[in-house]
Structure formats: structure tokens, C-alpha cells
Amino acid sequence: MKRRRILIITICVVVIGIVLSIVLTRGTSPEGPLTTVNVTRGDIVKTVLVDGSLAMPNKAYLSFGATGTVEEILVAEGNNVTEGQILARLDAPSLESSVEMAELQVEIAEEQVKAARAQYEIAQINLDEGKMSEGILELQVDAARANWKTAKLNLEIAELSLESAELNLEKAVIVAPFDGIVADITITEGEEISTATLATPAISLVDTSEIEMHGFIDEIDITMVQLGQEVNIILDALPKEEVKGEVTFISPTGTILAGVVSYDTTISLENPVAELRDGMSATAEIIIERHDDVLIIPNRAIRGTLENPKVLVLVDEQEEER
Known part of the structure; x- marks a missing residue:
């Protein structure tokens, strides 16, 4: 370092x-x-210089949440994707059948609620009009009310079962959590995803719109550095690029590097260019004080x-x- x-x-x-x-x-x-x-x-201009490297903080290592056979991969490495886009899916007929069955159960439960409500309303009308003995009519109303309540409870259970089935089906699909670029794909179509490989990332995604620089500043210089200070960033790989930034984080705890107490500092880039890559070496000029057009x-x-x-x-x- x-x-x-x-x-x-x-x-x-x-x-x-x-x-x-x-x-x-x-x-x-x-x-x-x-x-x-x-x-x-x-x-x-009075500056503090700090060496470091670039990092893209928004990264996602995506994997399936269910076992099965990889049916299709819908992207390739280097593709730009948008939030919510489907990247890959498993062949999961049993999960799809579970969703269809749960949807049917919800429809049946909804019809039962309608029928039970209608029976209750009829029983209530009969009681109001006194078409039978009051005791019998009251029993019919109570029974109809209980049936209606049970039907509504069954509908709630069916809806919960549908939500669970849909959630399980979602686990068979990999979806982009944000806009970004596909950085790596480790699966192939036809591959079996087992319980042992569920935790292994299948697709890696990177958001290139947000880039930071990380570096360590020693205890002597850190006293002059403050959040929000303007920064000029010089890149070893792109020396002609003019990249600006600002100090967005200063660690409150120090780290001993080569016998010197230093503090991790984060600089957010304001105008990242397309050529920037994660891990690139950079030098930041943190502007501590500036006086323009003076003798x-x-x-x-x-x-x-x-x-x-x-x-x-x-x-x-x-x-x-x-």
C-alpha cells in the first residue's frame, strides 16, 4: 500500500x-x-493526498431459492438489465401446479362465502317477517351466521396458501433487484440446482452508476478532512479523465497500517465515466482550503x-x- x-x-x-x-x-x-x-x-490550493482504489458498492450475488433444473437463462454477461427483469428461471412444474391449485381453492372459498352470506340474509329476512316460530328462526340465523364466518375463515386460509405457493414459485426465478450490468453467470441451462448448491451465486449484478473511492488517511492529516469537502480524483489507468467527488464518510475508528494510525475514508464520485472499473487504482486530492485569483x-x-x-x-x- x-x-x-x-x-x-x-x-x-x-x-x-x-x-x-x-x-x-x-x-x-x-x-x-x-x-x-x-x-x-x-x-x-491546500490539499491532502490519499491513495486508494475504486469500488462499486451496489453489488448483488443472486441465487435460486428452490431446487430444480435450470430451464432458461435470459441474459448474458455484460448485458444491461433493469430492476424487476427476470434473469433466469427453473423448470418447476410442481410449484406451478401448487399455485394453480391454490388459485382454485381461493375461487371455491369465495363462492362459499357468497353462498353463506346469502343464506344468512335469507334467515334474517325470515326472522324479521316472522314466517316461522321465533325460536326456530333465531336458530337458523345463528347457524347461517356461523357458516358465513367459517366460510370467510376458509377464504383467508386459501388466500394464505396461495401467497405461500406464489412465494415458492418466485424462488424458482432470479430477478434483478436494481438497474445494473450482469458481471458473472455461473450456471448453465439444464443444470440441476440441489440443496447443496442453493447458496452458490448463480448470477452477479453490479450497479455501475454509483462509484466510490476508498483510502486511508493518517492521523496527522485526518484532522483537516471533513465531510462534504471537494475532491479531485486522478486515475492511474485514465490520467486524462477529470473526475470530481466529495468526502462522504470518515471512519471514527483507526486502523494501524505500517505502524501509523490511519482512518478509512470514502469519497463518492460525482461524474463517473463509462471506462471506470471496480478496483482501479486512484489518488484523491482533497481540497482543504482554496483561494482563487490572488497575487x-x-x-x-x-x-x-x-x-x-x-x-x-x-x-x-x-x-x-x-
């Missing part, structure tokens, strides 16, 4: 109006030649203290301290 490092561009800036040049040094005597440098404008002079021209910096300005061949 590459050593983590910090790059701090420190340039003192002094606003001096219209200046032709700054005096750097004079010869060994007061009358010696002057060494000067012109003042320029530019940007000053710039080299450090060696600065005199005085940090609190009161000064420079010698050459005006009409005369030196002025400013």
Missing part, C-alpha cells in the same frame, strides 16, 4: 497595488545587483513574521518595504 501523504501549497500573498517586481536578494554589497521576480495572479509571490521573497509579512518592492529603481 502506498504511503499516505499530504501536499500543502503554502504561498504568502500580499496585495501591493500595481507592482512591477519584488526584490528577492541583493549581491554581497549594498551596491550589488538586485535579484527580482514579477508578481503573478493565480489560485492557491502570488514566492516564499523566499517574504520578510518579517507570519503576523506581519513584508516584501521589498522595486519602484523606479528604488526599494520600498511594504
Whole structure:
């Protein structure tokens, strides 16, 4: 692993109006030649550098939830798929028959509920009109009400059985959980999926729209890094690509790497390009501080203290301290 490092561009800036040049040094005597440098404008950026690699966090390793023979594989490696798309299915006639039988049981139960309700309504009308003795009619109403209640309970049981059968049938199908690219297929049509191989991934899916960079920053530099800071990312494989990002996670716990306490840091890429691949090496420039379009002079021209910096300005061949 590459050593983590910090790059701090420190340039003192002094606003001096219209200046032709700054005096750097004079010869060994007061009358010696002057060494000067012109003042320029530019940007000053303070950054922390971190080496790491790219990762695609949204990955899915999909497998069947039931045993059987692989009937068909509907995708190939490298295919783009959408959420909910069927990728592969088993030949599962017994599961399909169970669903059909459960659907039939639901239909029968629904008809029984309708019939029981009709019987109850008739018994209630007879009681209201007093067509028979009140005691007999009340017994008929109670019996019809009980039959109706039982029919509704049977319908609920039939519906639960149908849900269970449909769930089992769904286990014989692999469906894409999100939009992505098929990264790997380990099954073949006609292959038998047994209890022993159920846990083995059949199809691997990757979401390439979301890419992160992971790296470790040492304990000295991590104090300057904050969530949301802008990041420029340099890729070893694609040096001409301009990729931006921002810091989205800083681990609260440290890891000792080569004797140095370092902190796992995640950077989310804002404009991932199609050529990016999981695992690519990258270097991130985390922007700690930035000053745009300022006057710039080299450090060696600065005199005085940090609190009161000064420079010698050459005006009409005369030196002025400013």
C-alpha cells in the first residue's frame, strides 16, 4: 500500500497595488545587483493526498431459492438489465401446479362465502317477517351466521396458501433487484440446482452508476478532512479523465497500517465515466482550503513574521518595504 501523504501549497500573498517586481536578494554589497521576480495572479490550493482504489458498492450475488433444473437463462454477461427483469428461471412444474391449485381453492372459498352470506340474509329476512316460530328462526340465523364466518375463515386460509405457493414459485426465478450490468453467470441451462448448491451465486449484478473511492488517511492529516469537502480524483489507468467527488464518510475508528494510525475514508464520485472499473487504482486530492485569483509571490521573497509579512518592492529603481 502506498504511503499516505499530504501536499500543502503554502504561498504568502500580499496585495501591493500595481507592482512591477519584488526584490528577492541583493549581491554581497549594498551596491550589488538586485535579484527580482514579477508578481503573478493565480489560485492557491491546500490539499491532502490519499491513495486508494475504486469500488462499486451496489453489488448483488443472486441465487435460486428452490431446487430444480435450470430451464432458461435470459441474459448474458455484460448485458444491461433493469430492476424487476427476470434473469433466469427453473423448470418447476410442481410449484406451478401448487399455485394453480391454490388459485382454485381461493375461487371455491369465495363462492362459499357468497353462498353463506346469502343464506344468512335469507334467515334474517325470515326472522324479521316472522314466517316461522321465533325460536326456530333465531336458530337458523345463528347457524347461517356461523357458516358465513367459517366460510370467510376458509377464504383467508386459501388466500394464505396461495401467497405461500406464489412465494415458492418466485424462488424458482432470479430477478434483478436494481438497474445494473450482469458481471458473472455461473450456471448453465439444464443444470440441476440441489440443496447443496442453493447458496452458490448463480448470477452477479453490479450497479455501475454509483462509484466510490476508498483510502486511508493518517492521523496527522485526518484532522483537516471533513465531510462534504471537494475532491479531485486522478486515475492511474485514465490520467486524462477529470473526475470530481466529495468526502462522504470518515471512519471514527483507526486502523494501524505500517505502524501509523490511519482512518478509512470514502469519497463518492460525482461524474463517473463509462471506462471506470471496480478496483482501479486512484489518488484523491482533497481540497482543504482554496483561494482563487490572488497575487502570488514566492516564499523566499517574504520578510518579517507570519503576523506581519513584508516584501521589498522595486519602484523606479528604488526599494520600498511594504
